[in-house]
Amino acid sequence: MKYFNLIKNKFPLFFICLLMSCGSKQEVVYYQNSDSLAKTEVTNSYEIKIQPDDLLMIIVSAEDAEIAAPFNLKAILVVAPENQYSSARESSQLYLVDSKGTIDFPILGKLKIGGKTRTEVVAMLSQKIATYIKNPIINLRITNFKVSLQGEVNSPGVYTINSERLTLIEALSLSKDLTIYGKRDNILVIREVDGQKTFNRVDITKADFMNSPFYYLSQNDVIYVEPNKSKVNASKIGPDTSVVISAASILLTLVTLIISITK
Structure with a gap:
């Protein structure tokens, strides 16, 4: 009986923990293959192009x-x-x-x-x-070079830059880096090219993204950091989840009563 009471009391917390997946080093650490990249020369150079409204x-x-x-x-x-x-x-x-x-x-x-x-x-x-x-x-x-940062960054907003050369890492630093819930391997860079919006993905957990055409940002780029699984799963803990937990607790209580009666 003591064990059933323990399970009944701890089950809601255990259920919530199951909903939230644990992060791994591969999902959080930046530049994971930097040692191999250091052996090759980074040849990426970038110069911004003039756009309408500049x-x-x-x-x-x-x-x-x-x-x-x-x-x-x-x-x-x-x-x-x-x-x-x-x-x-x-x-x-x-x-x-x-x-x-x-x-x-x-x-x-x-x-x-x-x-x-x-x-x-x-x-x-x-x-x-x-x-x-x-x-x-x-x-x-x-004079109006700016980029916008949205999503899982600590200080989202529009940042005006005095320079005409800005990297993705510098932009993320301006926003005080990603939150622990930011998806680092799938950052979205929205850029206008020849009047058309383009949607591009960047993985900053791999150091070779520095050779990407999106390592250097263009004026008016939008950087969006998606929430990772932990944040998404945590958002599911609402009224529906409460109902499930309550139902599970009631079921455990009934099982406990049935077992105690049969004894």
């Missing part, structure tokens, strides 16, 4: 600043709050890449730059402006 700061300079001035957007005067040091400052206007991948550039007119890398755009501008200016210097930067 905000570009493009500055043309030369030895003679007056000659280069017509190729730059006029700066606008921004009045600072009274508690700031200066009452006003100059702010460079930005080029917005339209849905067709073009911008309106002073003197040169409409330019198709969507789908080109930063290096390619700088080379194109240098070649065109060289007709007017000797040895022009082109400085181009994307």
